[in-house]
Amino acid sequence: MDAPSSIHDRRADRLRSAYLLLGRAHPRGFRIGVLRAAADDAAEAVRLASMRRGRGGAWAAGMRSLIDLALRIPAERRREHGSSRRGESMGNAVTRVRRAIRGLARRPGYASVAVLTLGLGIAANVAIFAVVNGVLLKPLKYPDSDRIVEVAHHAPGLDLPALPQSAGTSLMYLREVRAFSAYAALETQGRTLAGDPGTEARRLTVLAASSGFFSVFGVRPALGRAFVPADSEVGAPPVALLGHELWTNSYGSDPEVVGRAIRLDGESVEVVGVLPPGTRLPDRDFDAMIALPLDPEDGFGSFSHEGVARLAPGVDLESARAEVTALQERIPEFFPDVGVELLDAARWRASVTPAKEAVVAHVRPTLWILMGTVAFVLLIAAANVANLVLVRAEARHRETAVRTALGAARADLFAGFLAESAVLSVAGTGVGLALAAVTLRALMALAPDGLPRREAIGLSPAVFLFAAALAVAAAGVFALLPLMRSRVRDVAGALREGLRGGTSSRATLRARNALVVVQLALALVLVAGSGLMLRSFQALRAVDPGFEPEGVTSVRVSLDQGYVEPGAVTRFYRELQDRVRSLPGVQGVGMASEVPLEGRGRTAGSFEVEGWDRPDDAPPVVAWRQRVTPGYLETLGIALEDGRLPLWADAEDRAEVVWVTRTLADRYIGPDPVGRRIRDSDESPWMVVAGVVGDVAMDDLDDEPAPGVLRLVETADIGQPAMQVAVLVKGPEPAVLVPAMRSILRDLDPGVPLSITESMVEIVARDMADTSFTALMLGIASLLSLTLGAVGIYGVISYVVAQRTRELGVRMALGAAAGDVRAMVVRQGLTVTVVGLGVGLVAAVAITRVLGSLLYEVSTTDPLVLGGTTLLLLLVSLAASFLPARRASRVDPVEALRSE
C-alpha cells in the first residue's frame, strides 16, 4: 500500500498547478496576497492525504480544496470591486443581463433578425434531433432491451435478401443455443374474429408466438396465463391472449373472458389471458396473440416466422454470434435432407442482430444525413448572426476602445458581450423550441410509413438538453467574436475613427468575408444534395412499374376455413368478381394474393424447367409467386407479351397452367416459352406455361426485375388455394366502392370481412416515400440555407458600400460613371462568391458521397446538378449584391464630400 514518496509529491504538485490555474479567476488582490500560500497548503494537504489514504484520499482532499477556492471567487470579487461602479464585476450577472436586454431593445431590428435566424436554425436541429433521438438513440421499451436480439438467415446464393426461421430452425435454436436465456418464434398474421350475431366480422392483426415471447420481451399477462411450450406442440388445443385494447373495446374489460372461446377464422380458440396495455413488438402493434405451432416433423421446412431471443446473463453479443454461427455447421446432422453442398451453394449464414438495430438499421443513414443537413443550416444561420454581431461590434468599437483606455479588464468586456450573446441565444433557443414543436408535428405528418418507432419521437429531456447545448455554444462563440475586434492596440485608432464616420477595419471585413465564403460553401453543398435527391426522385417516378396504378383501388378480403371442398374458393371469387363488375363505373376487376409494391412480404419458391440438366450442387433458382384471377392482368394493365390470358375455365378445371414474367422466360426458358413446362420440385406436377407477362416491380421500384410465376387462385395439386386476396377494382372512388362491396359480401357470406383499402397510386407513392421525404427535407433545408445565404451576402455587401460612401462620392465627383461604381461593387460581391462556390464545389463532391446509398440512377458528381446549383447560387449572390450596388451609384458626391 505504501507508494514511493515521489507519488505523493507528484500528486501534490499536480494539485498545486491546478490550484494556481483556477486561482487566475480570482481578482488581483487575492492572487497577490493569498493564492500562493493557499496553494502551498492545499498541496501539503493532498500530500498528507495521499500518504495516509492513498489515491482516493488525495483526490478527495484536492477536490475539496479546489471547490473551496472556486466558491470564494464571488466574495473575493465583491471585496475587490466593492468600491467600483455597480455592475462592473463578473459577479453582477443580473445587472449585466438587464443592461444587455436594454441595449438590444434599443435595436429591435438587429435583435429580432438575430433571434429569428438563430431560432430557425435551432428549430430545424431540435426537430430532427427529436426524431433521431426517438428512433436511433433511445433504448427499446422493454426491460433490459439491449439484451434482445433477432436471429435471421441469409442466403445470397439463392438471390434472397433474408430468410427468417422455419419450425425446424426455431426448434434447433430453442434446444441448442446456450447463449440465449429465451428464444421465441413470431409471426404476424391476419385473422378474422367472428362477431356476435348481428355484428360484422372484424379483421385482426394477430401475433402467433411461441411461449418464449414472454421471457424475451419481459411481458407478464395482466390476466390469466402466458403460453407454455406445450401450447406450441402439434395437436395442442388452440389458445389466445387478448391485447388490452381489444379486451377493453370489444369485451368491455370483462375479466370473465378468460376461459371463454372466441372464433378466429372459423376456428374455436380458448382465451387463456389478457396482455398488459401497450404490449407491442418493437416495430408493430397487434390485437391479440395465439400460440404458434412448431412441428418437429417439418424438418428444415419453410421459412415463415421471425426468431427473437434474449441473451443469457453474462453472455455478450459476440459469443452468441459465435455459437449460432458454429451451429450452422451442424445443420446437416439435424436435417439429413439438407446437404452441405446446398448450404455452400446458397452461401448460407446466420445473423444475430440487436433488436433495435434490426428495427432501425434501414432508416439510420437517412436520419443521420438529415441531422447533418440541419447542422449545416444551423452553421449558416450562426454565420449570419455572427455577421450581425460583427457589425454591432464595429459600431461599438469606439465604446470598447474608450472603456479599454479607461482600464476595463478584457474579462469585463467579455462579460458584457457574453451577457448580450446569452440573451440573444436564450431568446433564439426559446423561439427555436417553439418552432421545433410545430415543425415536429409537421415532420410526423410527412414522415414515411416506413419510419419505425414513431411512438418514441417527442420533445424529451434529452432534446431539451441538446437545445440548451446549442444555446450555450452559440452564446460563447458570439461573445468571443467582438473580443477579437477589441484589441487594446486599436484604442488610439478607434478613438480617432470615432471622431469621423469611421471605416471598417480590415480585420473585420476579412472576418465577414470569410463568414460569407463559409455560408456560400455550405449552401452549395446543401442545394447540391437536395438537387441529387430530386433527380433520384424524378428517376424513380420515371421507372415503369410494369402496371398502371391510376384509378385502381385494392380491397383485401379473406375467407375462413369453411371453403374446403375443391372449387369452393374459385366459385366464391368468381361470384364476388361478377357482382363487383356490374357495379356502376367499374371498368375492370381482378384479384391477386399479393399486390405489387404493397410491401406486405411475398411468397417465393424454387422452380425447375423441363429439360434442364442442372448440376446437383447448383443452388436452386427462386421466383416470386402470385395467385391471380382472370381479369387481374387487364385491371392493372400488365402487358401480355406472349400466349393467352387466364380464363375462369382454367380456374374451374383447376388446370395446371402458369404465366411467367419476361425475366423468367428470358433467363431460364429461352425462346418460345409458351407450351414449355415448369414445376416447383421433384414432387410437384409439371405445369404448362400459357403466357408470358411483362415484368412487374413487386418489392421496390428500384429493384432489378425478378423472375415471377403467376398461378390461378386454385389449382389441383398445389397446396392451399389463396384464402386471402386483394380485390383490384378500376374505376369508382374508394368511398363509393367500399360500401357497395360490403353489401355484396353481406349477401354472399357475412363471415368474410373487408380489411385494408388502398389506392394503387398511394401504394406506389408509399414505395417512393423514403426518397420523396428525404428530397423534401433536403429541399426545405436548401431553401432555408439559400435564403439565409442571400441575406448574408446582401448584408456584407451593403455594409461595405455604406462604409465606402465617402470614397464612392469622391470617385463620382472625379467623374466615375454610375455604371462603373455599380460594376465595382458587384465585382466585390462576386469575388467573395466565386471563392465560396469554389470551396463549396470541392466540399460538395466530398460530402454528397454520403448520399450514395439513397440515390437512384444519378451519380453524386452529376454535372447537371453541380452546374445548376453553382449557377443558382451565383444568381442569388448577384441579386444580393445588386441592391447595394444600385444604392452606391446613387451616392450624391456633394453629400459624401460634405463630411470631409
Place this chain on the structure above:
Amino acid sequence: MDAHDTPLKANRFQVLLALSEGPLHGFAIREVVEERTNGGMILWPATLYGVLRDLAEVGWIAELEGAEAPDDDARRKYYELTPDGRGRLLDEARRLEGWAAAARAGLRPEESG
C-alpha cells in the same frame, strides 16, 4: 469587518482561538481547528488564508518576522494574536457565555447596551 458588539463569524472565532495558545502557521491552524471541532470545521486553504488576511487587515493577528519563527521551516508564515485580537476573542467568549448561561436557565438575558 465587524464591530466588537456583533457576533464574530465562527471561522474567525476558531482561528483567533487557535492562535490564543501561541503562534502557528496556516496548516497548523487548520489542524488545530479541525481537532477542536472534532472535524466539524475544516478550513480549506482559500478560506483559511482569506480569513487570515482579513484578520491581519483589522489588526487582530500579525505575521511573525522570519527570525522569530519557532519552526525550522523558513518557508512557512507564522501568525500570532495581537492584543486587539485577544480582546476581541475575550469579548466574543463572554458574549457566548451569556447566551450559554441563558440557554441553561431557559430564558433570554436582558439586553444590556
